[in-house]
Amino acid sequence: MKLLEVRNLKKSYKSKEVLNGISFDMDKTETVVVIGPSGTGKSTMLKCINRLVEPDDGQILLNGMDVMKARKIEKIRQRIGMVFQDFNLFNHLTVLDNVRIGPLKVKKLQKNVATELAMENLKKVGLTSEAKSYPSQLSGGQKQRVGIARALAMNPDLILFDEPTSALDPELIAEVLEVMRKLALDGMTMLIVTHEMGFVREIADRVIFMEKGEIVESGTPEKIFNAPEKERTHQFLAQFTKFGREK
Amino acid sequence: MEFFLSSMSTILKGSEVTVNLTVASLFFGAIIAVFVALAQVYGKWWLNFIATVYERILRSIPILIIMFMIFFGFPSFGIRFDPFVAAVISLALRSSAYQSQIFRGALLSVSKGQIMAARSLGMTGAQTFFHISFPQAVRFSIAPMTNEFTIVLKDTSIAYALGVTELLREGTYIVSTSYEPLLIYSMCAAVYFVMTFGTNKFVSLMEKEFAIPGYEVRGLERG
Numbered sequence: 001m002k003l004l005e006v007r008n009l010k011k012s013y014k015s016k017e018v019l020n021g022i023s024f025d026m027d028k029t030e031t032v033v034v035i036g037p038s039g040t041g042k043s044t045m046l047k048c049i050n051r052l053v054e055p056d057d058g059q060i061l062l063n064g065m066d067v068m069k070a071r072k073i074e075k076i077r078q079r080i081g082m083v084f085q086d087f088n089l090f091n092h093l094t095v096l097d098n099v100r101i102g103p104l105k106v107k108k109l110q111k112n113v114a115t116e117l118a119m120e121n122l123k124k125v126g127l128t129s130e131a132k133s134y135p136s137q138l139s140g141g142q143k144q145r146v147g148i149a150r151a152l153a154m155n156p157d158l159i160l161f162d163e164p165t166s167a168l169d170p171e172l173i174a175e176v177l178e179v180m181r182k183l184a185l186d187g188m189t190m191l192i193v194t195h196e197m198g199f200v201r202e203i204a205d206r207v208i209f210m211e212k213g214e215i216v217e218s219g220t221p222e223k224i225f226n227a228p229e230k231e232r233t234h235q236f237l238a239q240f241t242k243f244g245r246e247k
Numbered sequence: 248m249e250f251f252l253s254s255m256s257t258i259l260k261g262s263e264v265t266v267n268l269t270v271a272s273l274f275f276g277a278i279i280a281v282f283v284a285l286a287q288v289y290g291k292w293w294l295n296f297i298a299t300v301y302e303r304i305l306r307s308i309p310i311l312i313i314m315f316m317i318f319f320g321f322p323s324f325g326i327r328f329d330p331f332v333a334a335v336i337s338l339a340l341r342s343s344a345y346q347s348q349i350f351r352g353a354l355l356s357v358s359k360g361q362i363m364a365a366r367s368l369g370m371t372g373a374q375t376f377f378h379i380s381f382p383q384a385v386r387f388s389i390a391p392m393t394n395e396f397t398i399v400l401k402d403t404s405i406a407y408a409l410g411v412t413e414l415l416r417e418g419t420y421i422v423s424t425s426y427e428p429l430l431i432y433s434m435c436a437a438v439y440f441v442m443t444f445g446t447n448k449f450v451s452l453m454e455k456e457f458a459i460p461g462y463e464v465r466g467l468e469r470g
């Protein structure tokens with residue numbers, strides 16, 4: 001059974017079609033990267049998967065469970081982690097509480113169990129020393145690592161990353177990618193939207209190129225980067241090499 | 248000197264009533280305000296509409312008329328309030344309209360992203376409100392509430408008109424027997440000043456105490 005199956009996902013805002021029939025699936029431990037121009041519906045697609053945005057049509061199965069028909073969507077969201085471009089940490093809570101609040105208040109684990117779990121995950125992102133800090137006292141890279149720890153602490157089946165490094169100063173990007181690389185090696189299932197093409201080549205099991213609400217093509221990084229079938233894919237990727245840099 | 252001291256002790260007795268009026272009005276006003284703000288921010292259109300009408304009307308009626316309506320008007324439905332209770336109800340209703348706008352602004356300044364993050368963890372709407380929105384909105388409300396505390400404190404003197412023996416009425420009793428209006432009313436003014444000053448200091452202490460490190464406290468002023 002597939003870990004995630006998305007079938008014919010559709011979403012419009014007013015009369016504007018943002019997703020017009022997205023289908024793909026993911027196996028456990030797979031790292032799938034979605035690339036594509038901005039305004040193409042990548043964020044909308046991620047948010048439809050845990051129904052932070054309500055899809056108009058289509059089917060989503062997580063471990064065979066029908067996400068669209070879930071009686072309590074909160075139960076399903078617990079199994080799907082999400083990491084945001086703007087971090088979205090809880091400003092009034094310490095780093096520890098940001099990571100602990102899910103296990104404690106949502107999963108209702110005992111406080112000492114939740115604390116241990118939070119510290120374990122802060123260790124994974126290298127931030128145990130900042131447990132007592134507040135988000136505003138952290139660098140962007142540290143904030144995003146807390147965001148990742150917060151998602152990990154729920155012990156999810158899948159983590160969605162929406163441009164996790166796009167809001168970061170260039171010198172802070174590496175530390176976040178490093179954490180994600182480790183997660184991929186540890187066998188976490190990840191669906192990532194990013195423009196960090198070097199990173200994509202290195203860790204993606206599969207790359208999906210999306211444009212105007214559709215999947216144009218998908219395949220291994222070698223295929224997509226070295227021999228894309230579609231002209232649109234080629235054109236999109238050309239932007240990243242045109243200036244002699246692969247971001 | 249003896250006259251001064253005995254007058255002062257009478258005035259202070261009255262100021263105890265003033266403090267009780269203020270605290271009770273602010274407290275009940277705050278409770279109503281949370282619901283009004285919730286209706287305005289999260290309510291369906293008709294709830295939002297009712298809350299907005301409530302808030303606009305109460306903000307535009309003079310407090311004395313609200314007090315007269317409650318104290319003199321309600322007995323015609325067979326409901327008779329003690330003057331103190333009528334004063335608290337009036338001040339609380341009016342303050343709730345202003346406090347709701349402070350709290351509404353504070354709720355709206357909690358970022359959408361944090362709400363989305365909370366939902367993505369699997370929090371319900373209620374959990375998100377109690378753990379994420381409410382604690383931040385309360386903090387954002389503290390600074391703009393300073394003004395409201397002061398206004399309610401000063402407006403308790405209008406309860407005089409219902410016969411509540413608060414600070415001003417105690418002062419007036421003394422004046423009626425001693426014929427020292429300037430001295431006595433100056434003493435009343437001084438007590439108001441001290442209470443206002445003390446409240447402001449207290450609120451700014453609270454503001455520091457509960458500040459989120461690195462975050463400026465923002466919100467609406469009473470306008």
Ligand SMILES: Nc1ncnc2c1ncn2[C@@H]1O[C@H](COP(=O)(O)OP(=O)(O)O)[C@@H](O)[C@H]1O
Binds near residue numbers: 018040041043044
């Ligand atoms: N809440 C919304 N209301 C209306 N339009 C929206 C909303 N969210 C996104 N859109 C539109 O949907 C399109 C896709 O947005 P998005 O999913 O954010 O794209 P991407 O993440 O690929 O940049 C954009 O044109 C955007 O303006």
Ligand SMILES: [Mg+2]
Binds near residue numbers: 043162
């Ligand atoms: Mg996006």
